[in-house]
Structure formats: C-alpha cells, structure tokens
Amino acid sequence: MTATPSPAASRGTEVRLTDLTRVYAGNVRALDGFTLHIAPGEFVALLGPSGCGKTTALRLLAGLEDADGGTIEVGGRDVTNVPTSKRDMGMVFQAYSLFPHMTARQNVEFGLQLRKQDKATRHGRAADMLDLVGLSKQADRYAHQMSGGQQQRVALARALAIEPQVLLLDEPLSALDAKVRSQLRDEIRRIQLEVGTTTLFVTHDQEEALAVADRVGVMNAGRLEQLASPAQLYKNPATPFVADFVGLTNRLHCRVAGGVAQVLGGAVPLLAGSAGDGLAIVLVRPEGVTIAPVGSGGSGGAGGAAATVVSASFLGASGKIVARLESSEGVGDLVSVQVDNTDVTAYAPGQRVLLAPRGDAALAVSAT
C-alpha cells in the first residue's frame, strides 16, 4: 500500500509501528503483529469493532502502555522504550480529560508551562490555539461551564499547543450527540490540514473514519485487515470482514462458478481473494441492488429475482426497501435496497418486486 502524501507533508513526522504485540492478562492478544506506517502529515483512522485492538495501538504509540513486542519509530527515532512524557504526543481523549481546576486557557497553557515557556509566549500561543478551535470567548471558563463539544475543542487546542510530533485522537467524538459530532469531525479535519500534524484517529464509527481520514485502517482481532483510502476501502474491500464492517451489506446465499457469483438473477464478479466454486455467501451493498415492481419490466439483466417487500422506510436523504427473496439460491434471504427518497412511496409491504444486481456498483465478496 503506498502512502498518499498529504498537502502538509513537509511539516509532519513519519510514524512507523512495526510488528507490535500486546498481550493482556489471560493471554488475550490485543495486538498481534500490528504494522502501520503513517506518512508525514498524514491523517490515518483506525476503524474496527470494540476489542479489535485499535485503542491499544494508539496507547502504545502514546507510551501509555508498553509493547510486548515490536518497535515504534517516530520521525526516524526509536521511541519504543521512551516514557510518554518525552514522546511529544498530543492526545485527545474520549471525554472528561480537561483539568477541572483550570480554565480553558490554563488547560491549553499547561503543556507550555511544563516546557518552561515564558508567560507572554504561553498567552499568545494559547490565544492562537483557542482561536483555531473557535473558543476565544470561552477562554476563562472552567470545564463544567462548557458543553461536551466545547470541552473536546479545548482538549484539541491543549494537545496542539505543544506542537506535538503526532496528534492522537482516541474516539474524541463518541461522547457527543450526533449533530455536534459531525460538526466537530469536519472541524478536526480542517484544523489538521491547517497545522499539518501527523494524526492517528481511533474510532468505531465507519462514517467518521471515511469522512476525515487520508487512509483508513480496518482492524480485526489485533491485526490490520486493510489500509486504504476511504474510496478504495469502500469499493475494493480486501476481505469479507472489511466489506461487512464498512457500509451496510446484504449477506446473500448464492452459487459461485469461475469467480462469478450467480446472485439476484445476475452474474457478479467476485473480488479477489474470495472463495472457490460452489455454494457461498456473498456480500452485496444496498446501493448495488436495483428494485422494480413486478410487471414494469424495469429491472435489468436476466430479469432479476422475485421478492416480496417487507418494509419501506423513508430515511431523509435516501430511502430503504427491505424485501424477502422468493427464488434463486437465496430463498428467504432479506435484501436491503437503497432507493431515492422519492421512490419510497412506490413500494408497500406485501408487494411483489424484482431485484437485480446493478452492473458496476454491485460488490461481491465471498463470506465463506
């Protein structure tokens, strides 16, 4: 996988995590040969279900936990055995990390104070940082006088104030409500591009990861399953796990022959690395399926697969139809189909429809 250089590449630091292993009590391998190279100035998101090791990887890079094996290099220097306080990492935690007895400004100045910077420099830097996160007016507030989103902004300003080599974001948005979350998400990306700091962002929310990162690493059971740009990850998942975790996906029974899956009455080429001939379960994305009422002749290809509508939901920007297959290999399988929001009213539960794979957009990865 080649790194995509970010516009701010010249300002950032390179990070190399090589073959990291971390074993917890009870022989739980939180990390099991984890390798990740982050290019200077790059924004990498680690994505995965809880317990996949993504937070452990971040904590190892921060030095908050020790690796049982492997090496950590930052800017060409081996920091595997360097204590946290000497690693120069800016970290934003999930929540409640601001020092409650200090104002926003004092929090931001704290790291500079430890670096023995004089008062004027500290003040100037803190003001700049609070301005960067849009909180100049809240500089004299204490944590309990700010909203969750504001607290996270201050935490970000505090982490960036020390001009860290690497910015570490440990699910910084997960304690916020949906609207603030997407706002702050976009803002984190804007700020990261502005300062150009190499960034590692850990999240379990695939939408978040795809939205902000240059590259997304999907983790499973302590290993990196795939590291790729968001678009590549979505269009070309390397493993069934990645396909399943990134995007909502239908799991359909079908017959595979010669690298092609016979599914929904059509033929869909399997992605590389899938299973051989025979019966299989393939993953097909909701936007990779077309739907048409029976008799309209609207579904393409070989006529499609007959199904009965189970539900039709209006989701705002789009709509979702769920139908149960009646024919072909996958009898009884439920299929989610993404439709335009204006088309939702054309379908009602009980109605008979024809489903077909959408030529280019259908994605099939064998899950068995």
Next chain:
Amino acid sequence: MRPSGALVGVAPFFVYTTVFLLIPTIVVVVGAFADGSGRPTLDNVAALGGANSSFLPALQHSVVLSLVTALAGAVIGAVLAYAVSTARPDGLLKRFITSLCGVLAQFGGVALAFAFMATFSIQGFLTVWLNSLGLDTGSSIWLYQWDKGLMLVYLYFQIPLMLIVFLPAVEGIKPQWREATETLGGTTWTYWTKVAGPILLPSFIGATLLLFTNAFSAYATAAALISQASPIVPLQIAGTFTSEVILGQENVGKAMALAMVVVVALVMWVYAALDKRASRWLVR
C-alpha cells in the same frame, strides 16, 4: 406564594435541627451569661480565664489533641484511601476495607477505651505477654495521658473516618488526567503537585475539618479512659454538671461549651475562606 405542601417534606429536617441544634445553642449562649437565678452576668465567662481555672490548659489540650489527630488521621487516611482506590472496584478487598472502616469510624466510646485497656494497660494481654518474654514495657501510665494514650485511641477512629469520607474524592479522579499530564510532558511529580493535589485539596481540607470537630467534641472515649483530672474540655464540662465538690457550676459549663462553639466557628471561617477559591471550579 409557594404551595404549602412543598414545606411539609422539609419539616422533619427543621424540627430536628431546632430540637437538637438551635435550642441547645440558645440554652448554651443564654446560660453562659446568666447566674444561677437567671440574672445576666459575666462571671461564668470570667471564671474560665481565672488564675486557678483549669479551663485554659484543657482548651489548649483539646485543640492540640484534635489538631494532631485530625492531621495525622487525614494524612494516613488519605494515603490509605488512595491505596484502596487502586484496588479492583468490586473486589472483595475493597468492600471489606470500606465496610470495616465504616464500623471502626463509629467505634469510639467505652468499648474502644476498654479494648485499649485490655491490650495495653498494666494488666493488658500485650503487656503481660511481653513481660513474660522478659521485655519490660514500663508503666502503662502513658495510656491514660491525653497527649499519648488518648491521641492513639482517637487515631483509631479518625483514620477509618478519613478513609470513608475521602475515598469518594479520590475515586472522582479521572485516569485521563494523569495520562493527559504525561502526554503534555509532565512527570508523576507534576501530576501530583499541579493536577491531582490541587483537585483533591478542597476535599482534603473539608475532611480534615470534620476530623477536627469529631475529635474536639468526642466525650465518651476520653471519659472511659481517663478518670483522674479532666485534661480536655468535654470532660471539664461534664465535671461542672456532676461535681459533688463544687456545686452550681452548670452555667460555667455552658460558658465552656460556648468557647467550643467559638473555636469551631473560627475553624469553619478559615475553611470557608480557603474553599472560596475552589468553589469557582468545583461542581457540587
């Protein structure tokens, strides 16, 4: 007008504080300035400072005893609270220690005094056992002295009390604060002096104050342990009510109680001044 029903709920609280706090305070204040037949006088207060009065030394003993056991109890109890907070949250050890301290903190009084006598006095089992090993423990008089035995006995309930009142504050410390300090370049020393210390200080001072008043007003333990003289104020007050040698001293006792109220009020005032700073960031 507020609906009258809203006051019904707090009525028991007001009744309680009236009966057990307000009325006794009024009785003490009024009585301190009245003679036996109810006429106003300053004699009771004046008697406290008299040349032959044993009150001032007793007050000094009381303050020193309370201060020493409060500070020692607070420091030792705080360290123990921190140790307990690092144990597994639902572990057996932690539940055992907090329950034990809950009992020990309330274990003052005659039973405690007896336990110490049975252990350390001239006929106490520890003394007898050590003697049988050929170790001379000397006289056990120290046990009955206010600045030795009494301090030790008071610490026996002060330390557990500190543990249970201070533990919630210690447990309110977020692990992220230490980790944030470290990532920002701070050491363990930085963390304790600049982060955890200042955050815990208001709770620590508040708990120490509680320990001070707890020791200052304790009576039964001292009464059971000390039968010669009355080295501390609560025993002196009791003396004015029970003495069969000098009669009519009740109102001098009330003047002594008033002096105790003044001491506690002074301590509260100092605390309030210190607390003012913390109240800007504390969420109560």
